[in-house]
Amino acid sequence: MQDLAQNAVQFIDLNWISVSFLFIMGFIGGLVSGFIGSGGAFVLTPGMMSLGVPGTVAVASNMCHKFPKAMIGAFKRFKYGQVDIKLGLVMAASAGVGVQAGIKLQNMILNRWGQVGSDLYVSVSFVVILVIVGGYVFYDALKTSDSSGAEKVSLIAKKLQSINLPPMIHFKQANVRISLWFTLPVGFATGMLAATIAVGGFIGVPGMIYIMGVSSLIASATELVIAFVMGLGGSINWAMHGMVDIRLTLIILAGSLLGVQLGAIGTTYVREHVIKIVMGTIMLIVAVSRGLAIPKYLNQLHLISLSESSLKLMGQISFITMCIALAVGAFIILGSMWKARRPAETTYALEESYEEV
Amino acid sequence: MQEGRKILAVAKNEMFSEDMMNYSIHLAKRLSYDLIALNVKANNYSRKTDQTGEVFKRYAAENGVQCEYAVRSGDIADVVEDFHHETRRVEFVITAHKEEMTGIVTIPVFSIVSNHLSDGRKVMAEVQDSKMKLAGKTIAYGLLSAAMYAAVFMNAKTVMQYFTMGGWYAAMPIITVFAFSLAHGAFASNLWSLMGINAVKKDDVHQTVQTTVRPAQRPRKRPRAYAYINPFHRI
Structure with missing residues (x-):
């Protein structure tokens, strides 16, 4: 098995262009995931593959960078009091089960419809989930930024929190008391999505916000704990197969x-709805990008017929769109940090003078 | 546009104590006043005084207070009196040398006596020191992670051979990334603080949220008494 992996896998030669590409992508991906809890992986994996790295090595190497990154990010945000470790561990445990289920499902589809069917399933689930969840997150962010700016707990979360189904768990930092049974599906779905599209946070963070009633600040920080636990498990698994290109x-x-x-650091500068705006924006742009990949698979299944050149073009546009998604996210984060820096000081002074009068 | 009202913080030979600096900056912030830090040098005193002003200004800027720094020489009371005549809207003086000014300075003088050693230079030294320490740490961790990167990439061939063997050798890449993330993570953390990018305190964040929803700003002036017209006067 190990020898087989060694022979089959070609590790690429590195040059300055690929090194700087990876470094910059790493930086932007890190910025986004430090802010919204996840992200970056969806660009890095295809990015590495476009440099000629085989798919499995790209996934493995990406995952191996994800968990130490999440660890450092979680630690930093823990210092700001944004992480609920208990919530993270409960979610990570159920997400672990979700990952296994996701892999099983993937294999089932692979056996029945082959590689193309599997790719199509991944892309379609990408688009459907991202459009629905991302759209809602974005809509909600706009709504809160229009009104007072304060976050409200969603109706579903209020309802679920009021149902007293033992065992009830109290998450101290998140200040939420909810039945374990309602946290499990959220974690499971996170894991399942992580196994399918490699970014569990796109369902984990909105799930924690809208279903469990956690604030977006704490949800995004806690997602880093989940990413750490799952990334560590996944990395060990990949490393045992010798797939990690260190x-x-x-x-x-x-x-x-x-x-x-x-x-x-940026999360402490901005109002909470900015986290949702960044997340919703990225999810919607990524959905467009994945949507552009679908015709290729449909073509391979002979459901539609398109010329080779137009498919190639769509593939390129799809990848560029994905990079744009990340860049836009980074731009919003840095922009709002820059904007928040000054007014925070002046309005603060104003308020104090107001109280003195 | 009217000039802002000012607080004058005065010290001799750049001996601004930490208490005085904090108090005057925070008072200026609360009152929305501007601040002038005045350093009065004795005639026979000669030492370069550029650091103090910088530190004072930086502290003030961090608190959103307008701050100027001025250096004069001569007798402290005369200098303050002259200064307040030539600068408009100085409302009062904060200093540790109130006694010397009594009878000469014609605006209110508040005294602040530090319970620390009144050696202001110590404060400045501390501020400088912590910055130096931070820079030192950043460089140390930077060198460490650079060395680690060099070690891996100079022996890339051997490293790749062992790290991809699979099985128990899997521990190697995992431990490696942990080690790198600790060294490089510490470097990155220090680097951002060194560049002045630090987290805003949670309380401040909430206060910002509140202020943005406040409807209107009040004028800066205190309300003044107005003439009262008796509506029954004509009867």
């Missing part, structure tokens, strides 16, 4: 450790 991992890590801390 050079790639370390280069991405060099950028992402800088980014993740900046993103974590």
